[in-house]
Structures are given as C-alpha cells and as structure tokens.
C-alpha cells in the first residue's frame with residue numbers, strides 16, 4: 238500500500254512520521270522548503286509534550302508532481318493535509334496520482350472545504366479525517382505534538398490496515414463510519430483557534446484566564462444553539478459532554494482548575510494553528526470555522542453575534558499583517 242501526504246506541513250509531517258514509524262510506505266508531496274529542511278536534518282523529528290522523540294525519513298520527498306513520473310496513478314491512499322482554502326486547487330493533481338480504488342482522506346478542520354472538491358473527484362473513495370491534537374512546526378525538521386489525542390479516520394479497508402499498523406506502535410488511531418459528529422464536534426473545540434490567535438497567548442495561559450474562557454464559552458454556546466436547531470449531533474472530545482463545556486469554562490479560576498485538569502494538561506507552549514497562520518502572515522481558515530457557525534446560524538435562524546465579531550477581528554488581523 239503506497240501512501241502520500243499531500244501538503245505536508247505541521248499535521249502532515251506529524252502524520253507522515255507516525256505512518257513511517259509504523260512501517261508503512263510514505264511519500265511526501267511538499268514545498269521545497271520542507272524538503273530542504275528534512276534533507277538537512279535526516280528526516281522528520283516527532284516530539285510530544287510527554288517526552289516522545291524520534292526521527293524518521295519518508296521513502297520519497299516530491300516537490301513537483303510533473304517531475305515525478307513514478308507518482309502517476311501510484312498512490313493507494315492520499316492524505317490531504319493542506320489548509321481548507323488550498324484544497325480545491327489540487328483537484329487535478331489528486332486525479333493524476335490516484336486510481337479507481339484509491340482512498341483520498343481529507344484532514345481539514347472546519348466545514349466546507351470537503352464539499353468544494355467532492356464533485357470533481359468521483360473516480361475513487363473520498364474520506365474524511367481529523368487531527369484532534371495540536372502540532373507546532375519547530376526548527377530543524379521537528380514537529381511537536383502539544384496536546385493529547387490520536388488521528389481519527391473514516392473507516393474503510395485502507396484505514397483499517399493503517400489503524401492496525403499504528404496501534405502496533407502504540408500511536409493510537411480511531412476509526413469511525415460516520416464522520417459528521419466527529420467534524421462538527423471538532424468545530425466546537427476549534428472555536429478557540431481564533432481567540433487564541435487574537436490573544437497571542439499559549440493555549441494553557443489563555444485558558445487560565447476567566448475572561449478568555451468566557452469569550453470561548455460564548456462562542457461555543459452559539460454553535461451549540463445552531464446544532465440544536467439543525468439537529469446536529471456532536472462527538473465528545475473532552476471529559477464533559479459538549480453542552481457542559483461552556484458551563485465549565487465559565488467557572489471561576491479555582492473551580493475551573495480543579496474540574497478541568499485534563500483541559501490544562503497540555504504543553505505550556507501549544508498554540509492554535511490559526512495563531513501559526515497569523516504569525517506566518519498566511520490567510521487563515523476563519524471562514525471555515527467561526528464563519529461556518531455564522532452561516533449555519535443564518536440558515537437556521539440562530540443569532541451568532543459573538544462568532545461574527547470574531548470573524549471580523551481575524552479579518553482585520555489578516556489585513557494588518
């Protein structure tokens with residue numbers, strides 16, 4: 238089984254590293270700067286907040302598909318790990334590198350990017366996946382996992398093989414038939430991405446401040462209201478059920494610290510991917526995250542002023558950089 242990671246950046250390199258260490262055949266399709274970093278540092282170094290540290294080199298590093306004839310119809314599984322707004326631009330290349338039995342697994346946060354591509358890719362199996370944890374790209378080809386969780390993939394014959402290989406290395410990997418609750422539930426957590434980028438603080442420090450938690454609770458409450466109106470079910474990622482999260486987040490600091498130990502058991506330096514985007518002066522995924530809450534709110538007649546304000550603030554930040 239040949240696997241490609243298309244758009245290997247923070248999460249893509251982390252996933253590639255775990256797959257390689259699981260004994261799978263992995264190629265990266267990445268920017269020349271990533272290739273150069275990996276060549277100079279003998280591969281991808283995976284590290285995590287619990288002390289894991291290992292370096293591994295993927296089989297092939299491709300920076301230009303047109304210069305890689307061995308990539309034509311070559312991949313049985315392609316993980317797409319680029320940003321939401323970049324997904325639709327790679328449709329033709331995805332067709333070129335896959336065959337009729339391939340599985341393409343889209344690993345984006347938020348809502349909407351998957352829908353932009355499904356119509357044009359009807360030749361093979363289209364799946365979704367989620368990275369429930371944070372990955373920060375660091376110097377020297379190091380990719381650091383800052384929070385807990387394991388890759389979550391839609392179930393089919395390819396992902397079953399991947400899961401077995403990953404579990405054998407104790408990496409964790411969960412499979413689900415119905416990805417909708419997984420994606421919608423993750424969106425609830427991603428409502429912190431923009432707030433984290435706005436405060437500029439590490440997530441742990443941000444969540445230690447009650448005012449910051451209350452803003453997050455307000456944004457989450459709007460999404461929970463939309464989900465109730467739209468009859469959307471949410472997967473539970475935290476110890477408490479989604480509907481209790483805003484309540485817990487709004488507690489005074491002492492009570493919150495006592496009750497939400499797991500939420501604060503994260504790397505002191507972990508930040509959201511949107512914080513990384515703002516720092517790198519890249520376009521953010523705000524329209525697919527808080528923007529999606531606003532759009533669905535409009536559709537179901539639920540007011541979402543908090544998320545609208547967050548969208549506007551992030552657009553302002555994008556323009557000021």
Ligand SMILES: NC(=O)C1=CN([C@@H]2O[C@H](COP(=O)(O)OP(=O)(O)OC[C@H]3O[C@@H](n4cnc5c(N)ncnc54)[C@H](OP(=O)(O)O)[C@@H]3O)[C@@H](O)[C@H]2O)C=CC1
Pocket residue numbers: 243244245246247248249266267268271318319320321323327344345346368369370371372373509510522
């Ligand atoms: N980072 C994180 O901690 C988490 C991220 N996610 C989600 O995962 C998805 C991916 O995020 P993340 O890994 O952070 O993204 P990154 O921006 O780190 O990685 C995407 C990579 O793909 C590259 N790329 C874009 N287009 C192409 C192309 N045509 N050919 C080759 N390379 C390309 C980008 O280069 P360039 O920048 O030059 O365009 C970048 O290096 C997002 O939806 C994000 O929300 C989910 C959980 C955690």
Ligand SMILES: CC(C)(CO)C(=O)C(=O)O
Pocket residue numbers: 346368369370371372384426427429430508509510511
């Ligand atoms: C893991 C989490 C929720 C961390 O903020 C994330 O998805 C992101 O940074 O994009």
